[in-house]
Amino acid sequence: MTETLSPADELAALKPATWPNESAEYRKARTAQLDLLDEQRRHIQRVAARRRALPPGGEVPQDYRFEGADGSVTLSRMFGDHDTLIIYCMMYGPERKAGCPMCSAMLDAWDGEARHIQKRAALAVVAGSPIARILDYARDRGWTGLQFYSDPSGDFWADYNHDRDADDPAYVVFRRDPDGTLRHFYSAEGGTEIADPGQDPHNAPDMNPLWVLRDTTPEGRGAEWYPRLDD
Structure with a gap:
């Protein structure tokens, strides 16, 4: 049975707020x-x-191997005690002098939320640089709640971020079936080809609270403003 919802305009008029001198x-x-x-x-x-x-996603083609702070680990082990694994691919490949400012701004926020997220799902950040370099960057940023991994073979990056050598971001969610089968559940899709005129492509709703808060301000998020690592 489908629940009948009250029209939004009726709800909006039920108890309007008032502010001084409006x-x-x-x-x-x-x-x-x-x-x-x-x-x-x-x-x-x-x-x-x-x-x-969504219907069941594709079965993961291999148990990808990553390098973490404690050594080598497979994708299946990254689930831990959970049946859901969230992976964010951070733009920090070997050719970058520092991590992507946009990725870093988002992970600044996620780092504080990680302990809450990890109560319901496993959460990992993967990058293309060697693990020692990734961990050094995480320490420089003051990140203590997130788990970081390197994809040394590039196999995972190639399958779930389009190109083995790409330095692009990706948000990927995996699910473990009751029989242990690992499946792709969801990935953020779309890019510049679906962006509206004058706007950057971004997830909806946006996963970076920086933009959510700026959207509530008189200036908005701005068409040409981006975070910087030295702010």
């Missing part, structure tokens, strides 16, 4: 925006529900 024009526009925000919340939930209902 005009009637501001309140009318703000209440109208609340209508859109309620629809946005519902749409996010619809997208998430459709994602959870």
